[in-house]
Amino acid sequence: MKDLVPERYALAFRLYPYAKSPDQDAASPVRHKVVVVGGGPIGLATALDLGRRGVPVVLLDDHEGAGLGSRALCFSKRTLEICDRLGAAGPMLDKGVQWNLGKVFHDDRLLYAFDLLPETGHAFPAFINLQQPWFEKFLHDAIVQAQAEGAPIELRGRNRVDAVTPATDHVALDIMTPDGPYQLQADWLIACDGARSPLRGMLGLAFDGRVFEDNFLIADVKMKADFPTERWFWFEPHFKSGDSALLHKQPDDIWRIDFQLGWDIDRAKELEPANIRARVDAMLGPDVEYELDWCSIYTFQCRRMDKFRHGRVLFAGDSAHQVSPFGARGANSGIQDVDNLAWKLALVLDGTAPETLLDSYDVERVHGADENILNSTRATDFITPKSPVSKLFRNAVLELAEHLPFARSVVNSGRLSVPCTYDGSVLNGDDHPAMPARTRPGSPCPDAPVADGWLLRRLGRGFVLMAINTDAPECLAAHGVRVPRLALDATPELTARYLGEARRAVYLIRPDQHVAARWESFDESAVAAALARAIGKG
Amino acid sequence: MLITTPNLTKPDETYAALIATHEGLSEAGSHALNARLILILMNHIGNDAVLAEALRLARDPESAQG
Numbered sequence: 090m091k092d093l094v095p096e097r098y099a100l101a102f103r104l105y106p107y108a109k110s111p112d113q114d115a116a117s118p119v120r121h122k123v124v125v126v127g128g129g130p131i132g133l134a135t136a137l138d139l140g141r142r143g144v145p146v147v148l149l150d151d152h153e154g155a156g157l158g159s160r161a162l163c164f165s166k167r168t169l170e171i172c173d174r175l176g177a178a179g180p181m182l183d184k185g186v187q188w189n190l191g192k193v194f195h196d197d198r199l200l201y202a203f204d205l206l207p208e209t210g211h212a213f214p215a216f217i218n219l220q221q222p223w224f225e226k227f228l229h230d231a232i233v234q235a236q237a238e239g240a241p242i243e244l245r246g247r248n249r250v251d252a253v254t255p256a257t258d259h260v261a262l263d264i265m266t267p268d269g270p271y272q273l274q275a276d277w278l279i280a281c282d283g284a285r286s287p288l289r290g291m292l293g294l295a296f297d298g299r300v301f302e303d304n305f306l307i308a309d310v311k312m313k314a315d316f317p318t319e320r321w322f323w324f325e326p327h328f329k330s331g332d333s334a335l336l337h338k339q340p341d342d343i344w345r346i347d348f349q350l351g352w353d354i355d356r357a358k359e360l361e362p363a364n365i366r367a368r369v370d371a372m373l374g375p376d377v378e379y380e381l382d383w384c385s386i387y388t389f390q391c392r393r394m395d396k397f398r399h400g401r402v403l404f405a406g407d408s409a410h411q412v413s414p415f416g417a418r419g420a421n422s423g424i425q426d427v428d429n430l431a432w433k434l435a436l437v438l439d440g441t442a443p444e445t446l447l448d449s450y451d452v453e454r455v456h457g458a459d460e461n462i463l464n465s466t467r468a469t470d471f472i473t474p475k476s477p478v479s480k481l482f483r484n485a486v487l488e489l490a491e492h493l494p495f496a497r498s499v500v501n502s503g504r505l506s507v508p509c510t511y512d513g514s515v516l517n518g519d520d521h522p523a524m525p526a527r528t529r530p531g532s533p534c535p536d537a538p539v540a541d542g543w544l545l546r547r548l549g550r551g552f553v554l555m556a557i558n559t560d561a562p563e564c565l566a567a568h569g570v571r572v573p574r575l576a577l578d579a580t581p582e583l584t585a586r587y588l589g590e591a592r593r594a595v596y597l598i599r600p601d602q603h604v605a606a607r608w609e610s611f612d613e614s615a616v617a618a619a620l621a622r623a624i625g626k627g
Numbered sequence: 628m629l630i631t632t633p634n635l636t637k638p639d640e641t642y643a644a645l646i647a648t649h650e651g652l653s654e655a656g657s658h659a660l661n662a663r664l665i666l667i668l669m670n671h672i673g674n675d676a677v678l679a680e681a682l683r684l685a686r687d688p689e690s691a692q693g
């Protein structure tokens with residue numbers, strides 16, 4: 090029999106095998122509240138977040154689990170914090186390799202070392218290295234756990250979306266399965282179908298940006314080596330295996346090596362194991378024994394959609410924006426999309442917030458995508474200079490960096506992913522001038538140790554009124570939202586991160602743990618007004 | 628504000644020192660030195676507005692007023 094939904098790639102983990110759904114035999118298309126297309130990290134996290142908020146969600150993917158191969162590796166502190174809220178961070182932290190330190194080399198010289206998290210008092214490290222299939226598996230484990238606790242999440246493997254037809258109050262989908270086609274309708278459709286997004290194509294939407302004319306060979310090698318757990322980056326490495334090289338440790342004695350190969354290459358030839366080995370041997374030296382675990386060649390692009398919301402279709406993750414991997418801003422920014430979107434969609438669905446709240450998803454995450462694209466474009470231009478003069482200056486910076494601290498700040502081997510502050514967002518409310526800039530409205534809350542654990546855990550996943558050294562009602566109800574209070578006594582960390590020059594503070598915090606507004610003391614009408622703003626009623 | 632009025636106390640000496648610094652270097656070596664010099668001076672200036680004006684002026688000297 091003909092395979093109606095052929096596999097496009099091999100799987101590392103089969104997570105949600107195809108099972109026929111009653112929807113496939115329904116006389117007319119069944120309507121669902123939310124359909125997510127794509128079961129990559131972003132689709133899985135979206136389904137998990139919505140499901141844990143009680144929103145019924147159906148996820149469709151044309152495969153049955155996590156694809157094999159080397160893609161995302163570095164997951165940021167903010168991603169871990171979000172995954173912690175989603176109940177998935179524990180296993181990630183256990184399995185992942187934690188790191189905060191990086192070293193930068195030019196040729197055979199160490200230029201400098203850097204610490205990504207020079208500050209203590211955070212539950213999570215700056216980064217963990219974890220192979221993407223494991224990241225997806227742990228999200229899936231958390232989905233299974235959430236389902237067991239009653240979260241209305243349904244995953245449908247080998248369900249390929251072949252057509253989308255937007256209508257005024259829903260989106261219609263044509264789906265292919267091993268048992269043939271069927272149709273569904275969705276009140277809201279979230280397209281997490283990756284950088285090549287077939288949905289984007291079906292809707293005729295553009296995805297413009299820049300292609301970098303360079304090829305990168307990614308080799309994952311298995312070896313017992315005693316390199317430290319640090320990110321090592323070489324510009325013009327002495328071992329000549331590429332114009333730049335990167336070495337990173339992964340779990341299970343696997344190391345990620347990236348070589349920059351240039352533009353005019355013979356891909357097939359470069360991928361021959363003997364040629365890959367020649368490069369790896371030159372880098373590691375003749376005596377190191379290793380096995381090639383997985384190798385591939387990538388070219389990179391930086392681009393985004395004009396808008397992430399198109400009526401009832403919302404784009405998230407790589408389908409909406411794509412960056413070069415320098416800075417690990419791909420999956421990490423997609424997870425921030427999820428964080429931003431899920432609570433808004435949940436409030437719109439239960440009628441608490443107007444539909445226009447979803448436009449703020451577009452505005453805020455386009456802002457995030459632009460920041461990520463700018464950062465990774467600049468890193469790529471520094472790593473792979475595009476003209477002789479750009480290379481001249483790049484090498485001048487590297488030469489100076491060995492001796493002069495100022496030049497180190499200019500060296501750009503990737504500005505590693507940090508969460509975006511939604512400056513200027515329509516959802517932002519009052520600010521207070523005496524309080525620190527890092528927690529101004531729009532900022533993600535920095536973690537801090539508190540009496541029984543960590544601040545971010547205490548914030549949870551709804552609106553919270555955080556009162557430091559001051560009083561506020563135990564619970565406030567306004568505009569259909571219940572806002573519990575979190576009363577805290579100032580500690581050195583809370584003072585540095587939230588009070589600044591102020592003696593006390595009241596913070597209204599959004600469900601995605603970004604600051605909505607802040608004051609020196611509680612004022613019911615001010616808080617209610619800020620809350621209205623933050624749910625799009627302002 | 629970028630200073631465009633005479634500001635060097637000993638212009639001839641300073642100019643000669645610049646040329647002398649390049650002595651004996653290949654063309655590539657001189658280009659590299661210039662690049663390092665620009666970076667060092669940019670850091671010393673450190674003021675975005677002044678730098679932006681200097682960059683613009685270097686690209687298009689005719690845009691100078693007065």
Ligand SMILES: Cc1cc2nc3c(=O)[nH]c(=O)nc-3n(C[C@H](O)[C@H](O)[C@H](O)COP(=O)(O)OP(=O)(O)OC[C@H]3O[C@@H](n4cnc5c(N)ncnc54)[C@H](O)[C@@H]3O)c2cc1C
Nearest residue numbers: 127129130131151161162163250282283406407419420421
């Ligand atoms: C070499 C490399 C290194 C990287 N390193 C990092 C890193 O260190 N850190 C980081 O954060 N990011 C990194 N990234 C980026 C990261 O891999 C992506 O950002 C991430 O995979 C995006 O997730 P996604 O869920 O949006 O899309 P994808 O992971 O692409 O998932 C899309 C899903 O949609 C499914 N699908 C597609 N079409 C259909 C259809 N018609 N019907 C149903 N399902 C469909 C696909 O099968 C797939 O499961 C790296 C990428 C590369 C290539």
